[in-house]
Amino acid sequence: MNPEKQITNEFYSGDRWSAEESIGYLLRTTVSTLMRAAETEMRPYGLTAVQWAPLMIISRGGNPTAASLARDLNTDTGAMTRMLDRLEAKGLLARNRSSTDRRVVMLTLTDQGRELTTLIPHHLARVYNNHLSGFSQDEFAQLKQMLRRIISNRDVV
Amino acid sequence: MNPEKQITNEFYSGDRWSAEESIGYLLRTTVSTLMRAAETEMRPYGLTAVQWAPLMIISRGGNPTAASLARDLNTDTGAMTRMLDRLEAKGLLARNRSSTDRRVVMLTLTDQGRELTTLIPHHLARVYNNHLSGFSQDEFAQLKQMLRRIISNRDVV
DNA sequence: TGACTATTACTGCCTGTGCAAATACTGTAA
């Protein structure tokens, strides 16, 4: 056995249970903390904490569709339809049925939507950097890597 | 400067943006991955991925109230009222107005609810352990510690 | 006692998500 990295499968047992040590509880609290901060940061622009994501992807081009956005953002097409409804209602994007494939709806940003995409990243960076204060670059890289490992473990199981 | 741990405040800048490197995106995806697995694990018992939490806290005693549950679970009393509505509708808990403080509602588990609390932790442990497979105990401890640091940074900022 | 503050539970409104079904359309194989 490698003495430097002992692998085990027993982090939790069915006997004892504590919210403070639960990885699910900690992750959920972390996300809601970040979301609340992002919400505050976005409020002046009339956006919620998650509405920026579709805008940013559309602004990068490549003709994303509702379905591709749903795949990229790890959600479902029903949720994405309604998200786009809200963004369209705010006048940030326009929907136009494609003429080459009449199933898909082309998504384009309005001038107002495009302007937001130039302002959003700065605010988002501020929120993330603030919450990562005290982290070293190594720790930051480790954290991202560990999260990716948890995500990919969904397939292993 | 300590050469072993160089602190910086610049993990993200407003110039470039990538979902794959975004700590918000990674955390959200991790949570939804875990939730989806928990949802599957709980389905046979008629519970969703989050409904077990109030049940477990009530089962530990100490006369928790809707308000204290909301505080412990990092949500608000409105959401908790509706959560308890659903659990009561499923016959898992009972609500009784306290006679000593008529503002509060005493929460007690039904027999069915109490039985679930004996089964839940095992399934939850299974989900968590599976998704942490490949982790060392050190990495597990580091991950929890880093999440706690992000959460506590909400106050620093 | 009476005014005031804090707390508890609840409700309405909005945002957001997941799942399943329906509809429309595309491309392919028989």
Next chain:
DNA sequence: TTACAGTATTTGCACAGGCAGTAATAGTCA
């Protein structure tokens, strides 16, 4: 050409959370 499998979008239903406001109650202090 026709049947069929796959894809894109939308909708209904249920669950869940945040925020603001309300009514009832408790405790405190002048």
